[in-house]
Amino acid sequence: MDIKRFVNKFSMRKQRNVFRAVVKCSECGEEVRVRIEFSSDFQAEYNQTNPEHCYTIKKEIIGKNCYNLMKLSLALTREAKLLFADKQGCEFITFERETG
Numbered sequence: 001m002d003i004k005r006f007v008n009k010f011s012m013r014k015q016r017n018v019f020r021a022v023v024k025c026s027e028c029g030e031e032v033r034v035r036i037e038f039s040s041d042f043q044a045e046y047n048q049t050n051p052e053h054c055y056t057i058k059k060e061i062i063g064k065n066c067y068n069l070m071k072l073s074l075a076l077t078r079e080a081k082l083l084f085a086d087k088q089g090c091e092f093i094t095f096e097r098e099t100g
């Protein structure tokens, strides 16, 4: 395999596998960014009623300003497109692929 192709493939993979979610604490309004990695945070899912639903991400988050426990659960397609978000103790702001 030629080296250029190898490097391209590698950087694409790296980019694809890191995501970021942003939530807003409902107690104090702090916005918290959460790093999400494919290898450790994506759980494979089989959802009979919604076959598009392929992965679930579950995060428990505590901000810096208070002790409110925020819970975020995201349902994603195979291409890591967001289907729906479930949250407790926070507002869900965004979920996106890390580009930097």
Ligand SMILES: [Zn+2]
Binding pocket: 025, 026, 027, 028, 029, 030, 063, 065, 066, 067, 068
């Ligand atoms: Zn807070």
